[in-house]
Amino acid sequence: MLPPSTPSAPPRRRRSRSLTQEVVDGVLAQIKAGELKAGDRLPTESELMHLLGVSRTVVREGISRLQAAGVVETRHGIGSFVLEPDLRANFHIDPNDIVTIHDVLDVLQLRQSMESAAAGIAALKRTQHDIDALNTVLEEFQQLLESSKETVDADFRFHLAIAQATGNRYFVEFMSYLGQMVIPRTRINTASLGKETQARYLRRVHNEHQEIASAIIDQNPLLASQAMERHLSKSAERLRASLETKETATQDA
Incomplete structure (x- = not known):
């Protein structure tokens, strides 16, 4: 699933932010907004690269962080999918805090x-x-x-x-x-x-x-x-x- 509007050209990056974190934040924002739900497949690497204007390496690192946080799982040859939130996982650090x-x-x-x-x-x-x-x-x-x-x-x-x-x-x-x-x-x-x-x-x-x-x-x-x-x-x-x-x-x- 892609957001309603896709920019025709990659946006200019703000140097102070991590590009990888932008990938993570972008996916989390879609989940929070209900655009991505448990069981939904994430956009492909190529789609995320075009959407966010980042390299494949950055996209893969972002997906790895989401996996480590228990937000998505990757099925080989199929793609990455949003997981059900684990209500038992009490440990959480919100970057905004x-x-x-x-x-x-x-x-x-x-x-x-x-x-x-x-x-x-x-x-x-x-x-x-x-x-x-x-x-x-x-x-x-x-x-x-x-x-x-x-x-x-x-x-x-x-x-x-x-x-x-x-x-x-x-x-x-x-x-x-x-x-x-x-x-x-x-x-x-x-x-x-x-x-x-x-x-x-x-x-x-x-x-x-x-x-x-x-x-x-x-x-x-x-x-x-x-x-x-x-x-x-x-x-x-x-x-x-x-x-x-x-x-x-x-x-x-």
Whole structure:
């Protein structure tokens, strides 16, 4: 099923948003509006590509996130179909609820335990394919940084690649479920919290990613876990410092 009107040309993308998340949001919006119901087949990959103006890779990643969230199932050779909502699935994080520093900190706290463990496991289980995937996304991040382009998708795919390197599908499903929520700067201006320029902030993020990847490639689980913990802790420290400053200013007002 396609929406009533299909644009003749792909719309211009807003750099601040994840293209993959746009696929997810588009399908969820159709389900919420009743345009797609349980049992309905999703538009084909080609239809979604034309409708949203994105690549096949982006469409497939979006469908994977919807699968991980239990929204759709894919039947080989037939297509992807909307599932009945599982009323027993109580765990849910709505991206629209992640709007304050408190919200972002809560998600970061959840990630610190999960991703630090994932990095250590990835160091033990990584394959050559995983090494290639990590190096590829690091190179892409560097290229985007040098050309002053948006790095959110590459940032997310780095963390997803680590989850995939664990060989544990539950880590992958958890990261896919969170999607771009794992990147704090999609919710707030994290660079400004640390009094840095955006470029300097992103260079530091890239350096931290390289440290994590090096430990995983060297099969050092302790260093990998510690590097991931430091990476996420630095984000949390900036958020807490900003929060304390705001609360102090409110009390003095």
